[in-house]
Amino acid sequence: MQNTKSPPDVIFSIPADLPIPSDDGACEHLKNMRIPNISLWSTDDQEINLFSLPGWNVIFCYPMTGRPGVSIPEGWVQIPGAAGCTPQACSYRDNHAELKRNGVGVYGISTQTSEAQKEASNRLGLPYPLLSDADHSFSTALKLPLLEVDGLRLIKRLTLILKDGVVKKCFYPVFPPDKNVVEVIAWLSENQA
Template sequence: MSGPSVHELQNVDWSRLARPEDDGAAGHLRGATVAEIALAATDGSAVSLASLTGRTVLYIYPMTAKPGVALPDGWDDIPGARGCTPQSCAFRDHHADLLHAGAAQVFGLSTQTPDDQREAANRLHLPFALLSDADLRFATAMGLPSMTVADSVLLRRMTLIIFDGRVEHVFYPVWPPDRNAAEVLEWLKVHRT
């Protein structure tokens, strides 16, 4: 069984939403050593991105909406906020291609709780784990760009390519979110090791 396709989710008119601008907040990440912090994964494991070998694709997003739960007021007016489900579904649909192009593993990460992450991973039928940084330890250690929405600290959307514990490449800002997986795939094809 598969989840909603990217095509089913592409009824979003990205041109009507607030587009994120490069504010330089991720400029320090390229070349950075990844913090040695264990993150709760939806498969029940604890993942330390610093300890993984090979290329890791880590897409970072604000929050995945839950069915029946309203998004925060003004969500569509926050630059780059909308699009977490289409982004996750695109990484799901491109997962095999990403691995074939040289990614050793793929993860998604947000500040949502492990239970919220598990719900999204199951509902969207993701073939990879989502990671929870609900306590903001990883975000703080890495200096990830964030925003406060409805009294919650959320991460700004970006994708990191990590190679043997070091950030090799940064996609920031990411827009539109549903095309990010294809952009990462093209980057991997050009930068095969």
């Protein structure tokens, strides 16, 4: 497969013709599941163990963020649920203050390396950490749905809301990616006590 350069409009906006992913049932087992006792390296150079996080936390899992000038897999935008990672990360950035004010932690997880995630975090000015599941320990333990593109095994887009390390809500599939934070805030306002 050939790679194509990632134009800025693909990175920062949601394409009008983005295909809508369908619910294949791959996340039905997650509700009320306890997060595994696994530590992941974060963009702020700490090991974060989601198992031990107290209170409410939002974990949004995404395939990979694009980088200006770096090739993306051919046909990326046509893969249901693939494109939109950067707009999703930015929407959590833009709503982070409200989530934090309500005592909700935010974490993004992908199978990208910590170095790639640090670049994205710095470039996008993210106020929350991204966690690297490059060894697939987290996604394997939770049996998260994956997609394979150009030899890469990437987590399909989904969002978990945790209370004391237990999954209380799973959004899957997530579409459109940049509106997921609105759904999360609405769910939390109805269920957070």
